Amino acid sequence: MATDKKNGKAEQELMEKIRNGFMVESEEDMTPDYKKSLITQLTVQADTELMSAPAYYLASKDAPTINSRIAVTAIIHDELGHANIAYRIMEDLGVDKHWLVYGRKPHEFKHPYGFDQPLENWAEMVVANGFFDRAGICLLGDVLENTSYGPLKRSLVKVDREEILHLRHGESWMKRLSKAGGEAKELLQRAVDWMFPMTIEWFGLPDELKHHSGQLDYRLKGQTNDQLRQTWMDATVPLCEKIGIKVPAHYDKEKGDYILDYPFPCQYNPDEKRWLFDEPLTWDQVFKRWKARGPMNKTYAEMVQGDLDSIFGGRLW
Amino acid sequence: MVTENQVWQALKAVNDPEYPLSIVDLGIIYKVEVLHAIVAIEMTFTAMGCPAIDMILLDVDEEVRKISGVKNVDIEIVWSPPWTRDRITPAGREILQYYGVGV
Numbered sequence: 001m002a003t004d005k006k007n008g009k010a011e012q013e014l015m016e017k018i019r020n021g022f023m024v025e026s027e028e029d030m031t032p033d034y035k036k037s038l039i040t041q042l043t044v045q046a047d048t049e050l051m052s053a054p055a056y057y058l059a060s061k062d063a064p065t066i067n068s069r070i071a072v073t074a075i076i077h078d079e080l081g082h083a084n085i086a087y088r089i090m091e092d093l094g095v096d097k098h099w100l101v102y103g104r105k106p107h108e109f110k111h112p113y114g115f116d117q118p119l120e121n122w123a124e125m126v127v128a129n130g131f132f133d134r135a136g137i138c139l140l141g142d143v144l145e146n147t148s149y150g151p152l153k154r155s156l157v158k159v160d161r162e163e164i165l166h167l168r169h170g171e172s173w174m175k176r177l178s179k180a181g182g183e184a185k186e187l188l189q190r191a192v193d194w195m196f197p198m199t200i201e202w203f204g205l206p207d208e209l210k211h212h213s214g215q216l217d218y219r220l221k222g223q224t225n226d227q228l229r230q231t232w233m234d235a236t237v238p239l240c241e242k243i244g245i246k247v248p249a250h251y252d253k254e255k256g257d258y259i260l261d262y263p264f265p266c267q268y269n270p271d272e273k274r275w276l277f278d279e280p281l282t283w284d285q286v287f288k289r290w291k292a293r294g295p296m297n298k299t300y301a302e303m304v305q306g307d308l309d310s311i312f313g314g315r316l317w
Numbered sequence: 318m319v320t321e322n323q324v325w326q327a328l329k330a331v332n333d334p335e336y337p338l339s340i341v342d343l344g345i346i347y348k349v350e351v352l353h354a355i356v357a358i359e360m361t362f363t364a365m366g367c368p369a370i371d372m373i374l375l376d377v378d379e380e381v382r383k384i385s386g387v388k389n390v391d392i393e394i395v396w397s398p399p400w401t402r403d404r405i406t407p408a409g410r411e412i413l414q415y416y417g418v419g420v
Contacts, residue, residue, distance in 0.1 A: 067371040074368030161335050161416055165369060168334040172372045 008033075018219050023150045027093060037214040038149055039090060041221070043100070044110045045140070046086035050101070051111040052079045052132070054303035055296065058118070059125035071169050072125065078162045085155050092151070102314030106301035107293045112202045114195075116294025117270060123177055123187040124195070129170025131192075131199045131236060137163045138231045139203075139221075146222030171239060178243040189245055194273040196236070196247050201265055203229040205283055233258035248277075270295050319386045324349045324356055327380045334369045338412040340377070344404025347395060354388035356381050361400045370394075 010031045024030060030038070053076045060076070063069035087097040096103070114132060119125050140163065144156040177188040204210075207226040215221050223231065233249055237258060240247045248261045265286045267279035281289075308315045328346055329339045340346060340360075348359035358377065362370055374392060381390045402420050405413065413420050 065371065070366050071368040071371065074366070157417055165335040168372055169368070172375060176375075 015217055018148045022148065023153075024148050025150045033214065034218050035093060037218055037220055038152075039093060039095060040110075041143075041215060042086050042090050042152070045143075046083045046090070046100070047109040047111040048115060048136070049079045049083035049086065050304060051109060051115040051300050052076075052128075053083075054300040055115055055117075055119050056125065056128065057303070059120070059122070059128070062122045062125065064122055068169075068173070075129065075166045075169065078166065082159050082162070085159065089151055089155065098314070098317075102305055102308060106298045107291075109297075109301065113290045113294055114198045114202055115300070116297045117194075117198070117273070118296050121187055121191075122173075123184070123191040126170045126173035126177065127188070127191040127195045129166050130174050130239070131170070131195050132202075133163055133166040133170060134235055135199050135202055135232055137167060138228050138235075142223045142228060142231075143221050146219055148219040174239070174245070175243050178245060185244075190273075192240060192245050192247060194268075194275060196240075196249070197262070197264075197266075197268075197275045199232065199236075200229060200249075200260065201286065203232070209283060230258055319351050319354065319356065319384055321349050321351055323384050324351060324358070324381060327384055328358075328377065330380050331373065331376045334372050336413060336416055336418065338409045340373060342406045342409030342412070344406065344409070345400055354386055355391060356384075356387055356389070357391045357393070359393050359395055361395055363400050365396065 008031070011033050014029075014031050014034055018024070022029075024034070027035070056072055056076050056079070060069060060072035063072055087100055090100070091097040119128055137160065140156055141160055144153060144160055147153050147156075174188060177184045204225045207224045210225060213224075216224065237247055237249055237251065249258050250261060251257075252259045262275070262277040263280035265281045265283060267276040267281055267285075268274070268289070269276060305314055307313050325341065325346075328349070329341045331340050332338065333340060333343055343363070345362060346358065346360050348357075350357040358381070360377070362373070377392060378390050381387055405420055410420050
């Protein structure tokens with residue numbers, strides 16, 4: 001009996017078909033392992049969109065103009081819609097959408113550690129749009145281009161366009177804050193100081209340590225973690241340099257790659273919002289930090305779930 | 318001497334922040350006037366609660382100021398006549414349809 005599913009005949013056949021351009025359209029086309037990988041990926045995607053909403057909502061209170069407040073609330077609306085799309089696709093695969101949102105404990109959501117952090121001023125809000133939404137575009141743009149799952153590919157066309165609006169909002173305000181100078185620029189720099197390494201870490205384990213990826217074998221995505229990290233820096237580093245904001249990375253012409261100017265990964269102090277460049281970590285230690293979740297995890301989950309046991313609570317409906 | 322045509326060309330370089338069509342093709346520019354070094358633009362948005370108002374205004378200002386001789390850009394936002402989908406040009410319609418937006 002085959003014990004290793006990935007070495008099973010059906011798995012190998014599906015991978016071969018996918019390599020030849022086959023698009024998976026329904027559950028009948030899948031193997032159990034393909035389905036499992038797809039659901040894991042969709043859960044991360046949906047949870048990330050979902051948890052951005054409470055983070056952005058709290059920060060939107062700091063919006064300096066009525067138009068920018070409208071912009072952030074519209075972005076929140078988009079993010080909830082994107083989460084709904086991914087949960088809805090999982091529903092077609094037999095996963096209970098309502099349970100995913102209302103049935104899980106805060107620490108069981110699969111969003112990145114970055115969305116466990118408080119966004120405490122307008123600079124942090126717009127850097128979140130400029131950095132985190134850019135990460136979203138890198139990740140989802142890659143899925144849109146490469147995924148072997150048809151329903152997901154089609155659903156991402158509109159998601160991708162909307163994320164570009166969020167990014168434009170972030171970058172446009174980053175330019176404005178930098179141009180304004182003074183305290184606005186200082187706060188922008190401070191936001192970048194903790195949010196740049198936060199996004200770098202977001203892309204996960206380096207390729208040299210990641211020996212196997214079901215997501216790549218099944219073409220659920222196309223680029224590796226390191227490639228995605230480079231794609232992100234390729235957009236972000238020049239933007240910051242252009243507006244006079246320092247980032248702990250530089251372009252190495254000979255290697256043709258962006259190089260980080262600090263030990264990666266390293267420790268983070270969430271209370272001070274400061275990366276401890278003198279405290280390198282192993283990835284096991286990073287996973288432990290992620291698993292313990294960050295300071296806003298419970299608050300954000302409660303904002304999304306509401307009072308579960310009240311008359312209008314998610315448990316009853 | 319700045320011409321109206323130059324201003325329209327500059328506005329064609331300003332894209333909607335979400336979909337890759339220009340705000341001219343989107344049909345939100347109502348009027349362009351040039352008085353010496355001052356450019357007056359009358360424009361609207363697709364909705365009063367449009368999230369991209371600030372971004373588009375900044376882009377319009379930036380692009381029009383790139384025209385040599387322009388000293389000031391005066392943008393007036395109007396809501397009458399209201400924008401409707403009929404104002405989208407055929408070229409703009411094609412782009413939106415590609416992205417699955419019904420027009």
